[in-house]
Amino acid sequence: MTDPFADVPHEPGAPKPDPIVIADHVHRHFGGLTAVDVEHFEVQRNQITALIGPNGAGKSTFFNLLTGFDKPQTGEWQFNGHSLVGTSPAKIARAGKVRTFQLTKALNRMTVIENMRLGAADQRGEKFFQALVPGLWKQREKDITEKADVLLKRFKLYEKKDDYAGSLSGGQRKLLEMARALMSDPEMIMLDEPMAGVNPALTESLLEHVVELRDEGKTVLFVEHDMHMVRRIADWVVVMAEGKIIAEGPANTVMANKAVQDAYLGAHHDTDLSEDAS
Structure with a gap:
């Protein structure tokens, strides 16, 4: 190269x-x-x-x-x-x-998977009127969660996905932050x-x-x-x-x-x- x-x-x-x-x-x-x-x-x-x-x-x-x-x-x-x-x-x-x-x-009082979802772009459910119609954002939320799961497995945090971020070690929080950055x-x-x-x-x-x-x-x-x-x-x-x-x-x-x-x-x-x- x-x-x-x-x-x-x-x-x-x-x-x-x-x-x-x-x-x-x-x-x-x-x-x-x-x-x-x-x-x-x-x-x-x-x-x-x-x-x-x-x-x-x-x-x-x-x-x-x-x-x-x-x-x-x-x-x-x-x-x-x-x-x-x-x-x-x-x-x-x-x-x-x-x-x-x-x-x-x-965000220590949110779970690992919730932290990951925050990093994704184009979240239709964040808009007030669209949030009232689940059909407009449910599929996108599913796609975001699947992407987060893939990244958590890659960064060896999948088993922690439902734990609060505040319970992670300092190194694991660094991994979470890097994984979350890749969501976009x-x-x-x-x-x-x-x-x-x-x-x-x-x-x-x-x-x-x-x-x-x-x-x-x-x-x-x-x-x-x-x-x-x-x-x-x-x-x-x-x-x-x-x-x-x-x-x-x-x-x-x-x-x-x-x-x-x-x-x-x-x-x-x-x-x-x-x-x-x-």
Whole structure:
């Protein structure tokens, strides 16, 4: 298979051959503190891109800006060639770009299957007058439930389908959130620290699911602190520090970059980015 990054320069803001996301001049500050100051950013379609950086680098804020959960002072960004400036998170999700959160947003007092149904699009029963006529939405609800069952089996949560989401472990809630995101058939999934708080037994499962998403033709952009996991699954790595993108490239190239090492070692003196540490 041809490497789409073969001719992409290993430098900040590098143009990609088929970007699904393009962002320009995105700036977000809180008072006198600059959280995000990104000149140019592209995400290659159908690949796994990792967004890494030390704590306080601006990664999660940048995620929030790209998904409509926060608004910048300046900047513009596109998804599939269409501007998303000023677009609500719900409309961005309907356009085919969904996200998960560092702290899972599972609705704890609803069952697992009810959480899954919430992720589906085109739910006719949500409209008041149509809800009064079961014949208009019963078949769609059946289809949604069947799709949810398939995903729950895939993510090994089917036996928990009637349990309250609040009874799941932290790792299982991460799996539920990822499965729920797939209910809308998105083109792109953005994962904010998908491995955070997950025990080792479920970490492997999550990693496998992320790779499967790419193999199915979806685009994945994820934030992660564990460099060994980034090296294992990321096709391309983007590094942020102090709100700016300071490096891009394959994992091993980026982790040998002196600017990246300085950024990490300045924040984490015990961080080892070398290949030998894996």
